[in-house]
Amino acid sequence: MSATRSIKFTETEVRRQAADLAVRDLRDPRYPGLYLRFWSDRSRGTWHLVRGKQWVPVARWPDLGAAAVIAELPALRQRLLRDPATAPVASGMATVGQLLDWYGDRMGRDRALSAKRKAGARSAIAQHLKPRLDDLSIADVNADSLDKQLMWPSQAEVSLSYLRQMFALLLTAFKQAKRLGLVVADPMAGMCFSDFTKAKIMPKASRLRAVQLPEVMQQLVHAFDDAPEKVMLALMMLAHGTRIGETRMARWSEVSVTAGEWFIPAANAKTRTEHRLPLTAQLCALLTRYRDIQQANGYEGVYLFPNRRGVCLSEGQASAVFTELGRGEWTSHDLRKVSRSTWTDLGIDGHIGEMLLNHSLGKIASTYIHTQAMAQRRAALEKWHAWLDGIGFGRIHGLTEALSEIPQIQAQAAAGKACSRHPEFVTSEDSKG
Template sequence: MSATRSIKFTETEVRRQAADLAVRDLRDPRYPGLYLRFWSDRSRGTWHLVRGKQWVPVARWPDLGAAAVIAELPALRQRLLRDPATAPVASGMATVGQLLDWYGDRMARDRSLSSKRQAACRSAIGQHLRPCLGDLPVKYVTAELIDKHLIWPGQAKLSLSYLRQMFGILLTAFRQALKLGMIESNPLAGVRFSDFTKAQITSKAARLRNVHLPELMQQLTRAFDATPRDAMLALMMLAHGTRIGETRMARWSDITLAAAEWFIPAAHTKTRTEHRLPLTDQVQALLIRYRAIQQAHGYEGVYLFPNRRGDCLSETQASMVFTRLGQGQWTSHDLRKVSRTTWTDLGIDGHIGEMLLNHTLGKIASTYIHTQAMEQRKLALEKWHAWLDRIGFGAIHGLTNALSEIPQNSAQANGCAASGDLSELVISEDLM
């Protein structure tokens, strides 16, 4: 096998030639002196710069693809001229595509990230960042090119908030690569998303308001009789303001009726911090009724919301629950929003509301509040569930002596002193 074949260097063509055992070397007339020699197993090869009879290895394929080595070619030739005795081996991260592949693989192996976050990153890189920027040489990246290839085309078809998230992934990838010495410089240092557009990123309008809740409660009452699992998932989210991910994975072992607490493990939360929610009398009655329904249908498993295999509902299956219930009019996150909004209307303290949502607090605030908050959270939820009772919640949980509305507790509740100056800002999940 000694054949040298002349082709046009593209990654697709190189891989096609790798399957032909009659070919050992590839060249492209457009780039004199640049050759790719396949290894014996054909899955790898070495890029060479040929000077006379001397073959100088400069990079490995497929670590450095065709587009990447061509982008590096001028610099390789200059380095070889300056120091002919040194083989100018090129970095394996010459293009933005290679940088994104490296960073995507790094995030996929990061155990501190939730599977949902990993999937979102994988989707952003695979569906948008790499197709738009993959062939750009890292050393030639500028804000102008990012605007031309990603931001401006993207804003015509994607929301600005999603576009900002993608840009954040790109920035983080460059910063991490620079810290680890994977690239020589960060061409996006100091570049901000606001440099590309001054348009304001607005939050999605709420599709559920408290005036809609009486009708919703009637719908959930009917659904509880027909499909108790679907209705219970919605009710637990509405009653506590929890996220769909942390709710769908709830286990019966996380529910302690004796201590009147729902424990959500850190591994199930977006903030990666455990979350403890007091259980009101209404919710305890609801859980008892729901467990009896499960047992009557022969289910004795560990999950509140099992699928047919006995596992908890998957992300897709849980989303389908709200496709059925919402009928395109509202989503699971709208339950969380309407809960938080109504808490404010009921006069529930803002910090307590944020703690119930398990938003990340500033370090000082979370340390200061922690020892006093459980009783205040319980009082807040009792007030909320008493309000829900008046619009039909009592018909579902079946508690005969449904609690009347409990007034908002003062700072001296149960003899505890006021919480003091809680000026630490709350970090909303929308900014994480």
Template sequence: MSATREVKFSEAELRRQASDRSVRDLRDPRHPGLYLRFWSTRDRGTWHLVRGKRWVPIARWPDLSVAAVLEVLPALRQRLMRDPATAPVASGMDTVGRLLDWYGDRMSRDRSLSAKRKAGARSAIARHLKPRLHYLTMVDVCADSLDKLLMWPCQAEVSLSYLRQMFALLLTAFRQALQLGLIDRNPMAGMRFSDFTKAKILPKAARLRDVQLPEVIQKLVQAFDAAPGDAMLALMMLAHGTRIGETRRARWSDISLAAAEWFIPAAHTKTRTEHRLPLTAQLRALLVRYRAIQQAHGYDGAYLFPSRRGQPLSEAQASAVFTRLGKGAWTSHDLRKVSRTTWTDLGIDGHIGEMLLNHSLGKIASTYIHTQAMQQRRAALEKWHAWLDGIGFSAIHGLKEALSEISRNRMQPANGAASSNLTEFVISEDSKA
């Protein structure tokens, strides 16, 4: 089987010729140099561009249809003239737009990714990557084309940190497609973000400093009376340095006053690892007070921060809380940042601080450190909460009042029984929750 047959390229004609095993190669006089060579299975083939005696594979059929290969043929001829060693066009992904469609769909069905990350990728693809790169053919993807169509125009419109995220998404899409055999080469291989700009990505300036915390605490004291849910969300984040997504979805079943621990499931964390935070005496007293307020208002449900529909606050609803509290001066993330900064000023070990924030410790640390350091974490939070007490936190959690009440009960026991300490006090409340 070595015959080459002249035909007029069309999908129907290719499938008819595929049934004739006496034919190996097809060519169309209207498109000199373009050949289709059938595989032995006859249901697939490889498009070639023949230059002299050299057969350059450019794509696979039927992954790349007749119409698709003819569409990219002029650009491919020019590319091969500039660089004779150019690798082939990729399967059916003849344009970056098709690659992004595939990768976007793949991400949307990846259960290991958070809803927030999926939404971010979907937005980046729809608003920036596809509008600029949709019709860019695979053979024309290079540093120059990406710089002209994407990197340089976008740096004038979005932050460099966001542009770097888009670059990383595009690079990952190419890598994944290559690993799965969907493309025959990665045109972005070896590219770095620094190839396109030497500007440094600076961290966002802190909008909240420790010297401002006394004023913030006083506002939260007032807010706790008027809107206890709003104030409690901010206080939980400030007291533990947690993320807004971790905090807004907290359940009462994740809070153990008896064990003095707040458990955050892996599904709720950015690092996808479960997180355990010690609860200080101040926080246990605060949780008891807050639960009593919820119950007094008729709520005895599962969440610390419920929405009107009985589910936890949504991302938008939680963000609105900090719009009300911060009034544009600070955000939820500023609470996390000021907590971490002040921990350093208080002399709290940096490694313990990172563990409290549930940051990834890196491969080496994760390999050699197999402890949650709960005692060290508890000591760090006790030091932090004592510092917060000094600027007004005690007026919210009411720990001294609770201890005073326990002391009076101890002096005047009812029926010969008395609460002996705060732990018994909070456990009794916990049992009602």
């Protein structure tokens, strides 16, 4: 078998020729020097650019089909001309759209990524990156083409912080494809966001301030009887500074009044690290009241915040709660922000505040600080919840001396005891098995 057959390069014709064992090489007179050589099993082959007696492999078939390799041919010839010693092996990715399809699928299958991050990436790719870059040849990707087709038009439509996220996603996609040998070169290597704009991205200001919390608390007091599950979601976030995602997915088995702790699994946390929050006397009383309400309504399920199907609230459903409660004036994240800022005003140590928020402490702090500082965290939350009591929190949790039966809370906390006299209405992690 040594025949070379001249055909018109189309994917259909190439596959038809692959079935003919008498043919080894294919060429198309319209594209001098471009050959396809079949492998022995005939299901695959290699595209070559032939210069004299030198056959330079440039791509694999069917990874790169006939139309795709023809589209890449000018760029392949230029690279070979600039550096004859380097074989410019191309991949099946001829356009940015193909790269984004590959990377979007890869992210969707990555178990290390949260569902929220996957959804955000899907949205950025489908709504912004592909509409602007779908047909852009990878060979034509440079700072100028990205500026004209993506960066400059997008900055007029989306926030700079979101545009930076899109840029980072595209940058990572190219880097990963290059690392795996799926593209010849990374055209974005060395680029940074500041190449396209010098505007500073300012942190988004909170729409809630401490002076507004008394009004918000009164709103929650009045709404609790009619919508306890909605108010409880807001109170858990305000009382602990937690994120909406990790709060809406909370299970009763992760909340122990006896141990005085709320455990957030790593899988539910944005930082992918487990988080343990002390439960104050106020929260123990509030959780007891809330669980009684759920049971009185016939709910015996596993979630603190279930939807009608019995699973936890979805991200959209939880966001809708705050659309209703906030009335367009504040969001769930504003509760987290105002908690953190008020902790500072109360004199709570900044490092303890960051630990309560489950923020990443950085490489140096993570290396040298191994304590969980639970006593300090408890003292901080007790100080914060006492402040909240002063603006009406007590009217919701209903804690009184007769109800609590927990004398000397701070002394118990220092001794590692917390809320131990409350009835245990859940199965704590420590009591399992």
